Amino acid sequence: MLQCAECGGPYAISGKDRYSCTNRKKRLPIDELGGACCGNSKTITRHELEERVLNCLPVAFYSLDIFDRISEKMVAHETNKLKSAPSRRDELGEELATIKSKQASLMQQIQDRHAEGRPRLAILDDQLDELEVTREKLVKELAGTAEEPVEDFQAKIAKLKAQFNPANTELAIRELIFLARNNADEQAKRRLMPIVRDLIQTVVIGKTPGHQPAALQVHGDIANIMASMDVMDILQQQFVAAAQNDFMARIASGEIDTEQKRKKLLEAYAEELLRKSPEWENLQVS
Ligand SMILES: [Zn+2]
Missing domain, CATH: 1.10.287 (Helix Hairpins)
Structure with missing residues (x-):
């Protein structure tokens, strides 16, 4: 996502929370530069990068269809989570399998001791009994747990769609932007950044004279939206x-x-x- 304006190489973390051109750091000869090394020595902290990118955002968010898009993505994300969540039936099946193998191992220990003529250990018997109690409970629960009906799943998705509708999404994001601007609220910023990253394909980091901060160019949907809006x-x-x-x-x-x-x-x-x-x-x- 971070790119060097000079050599086109990636910017990566080097040192504490500071990004720099990877090609320059490795002193790699660059074909496009006639075999020379990248001359872009500008570095930027994560803090400054996020602040500068966030500070050019709010106007981009005035475009409405961006909230439709984010809302759609959130619903898709939550739906995937729903689909990949293991059903209680699957969970019960796994717990039962674990108990079965623990029981087998305990039985083996008891048999081995018997074969070696050693006295019976009450603690092994107790453990075996406890496992059996748990197993019976799980078997009962499994019998009472029907396959999740399809309608339930559809209803859950409908609920998600209502929760993450574009209007709610817009409100939530505007609030986050308000809180996150100028690095005011770190938690709001952490929640906003994934959304921002989704709208930005590349940030190109370029040279500036002397100790001036690095030049930044933001490419991606955000830039398209902003360009279309003058x-x-x-x-x-x-x-x-x-x-x-x-x-x-x-x-x-x-x-x-x-x-x-x-x-x-x-x-x-x-x-x-x-x-x-x-x-x-x-x-x-x-
Ligand atoms: Zn470079």
């Missing part, structure tokens, strides 16, 4: 609207009382917009 424009509009509100609030509060302060604040907004733009432009259509 997300860049939406993000900029949202930013400008928020900045205007902030500006008016500060003027109203009397905080901005000189032309100089006014100019400085506007410059700060412009700077922040510029700072945010590269992050937004990192969302590329694959």
Whole structure:
């Protein structure tokens, strides 16, 4: 999922929670680079990677059919779990087989002792008796456990579909995004990441000058959705609207009382917009 922009090789964990280009680390000669080694020395922590990817998400989730898709996947996942869950009948069959082999082993021990002329051990007899009690209980339960009717299974699936309907899924995911942004809630983030990973095929990590953070490009469904929505424009509009509100609030509060302060604040907004733009432009259509 993580790819090097320079050599196309994988980014993998090296050191504590930090990703780096595997080809560069192994000093592998790269055909595409004329036999040279990869020159991408940028590394990124898991924390920063997740934060930056998550921070460009919320707008992507405004697209409704994404919740339909996730809802479908969740139902499929739960249905599979349901299907692969062992039935009580199967479980009982396995427990009975285990008891049978324990009983056989105990009987063998008792017989061996008898053949060797050694005295009978009460503890072996007791164990044998206990096993027999358990076995009889399981046999009774097995007799009373019918094959699971097909209707039950269908009803369970219908329940799953109701539980994971697109509207519920949307609510749940929006809540998770809200909690997970800026690494605020680690648990919410852990729950959100599998969904995010499902929507992102590749994150390409590229070189930047000096100590600047690595460049990130996100490829996958997320990028397609965002591209089709002119997300860049939406993000900029949202930013400008928020900045205007902030500006008016500060003027109203009397905080901005000189032309100089006014100019400085506007410059700060412009700077922040510029700072945010590269992050937004990192969302590329694959
Ligand atoms: Zn590389």
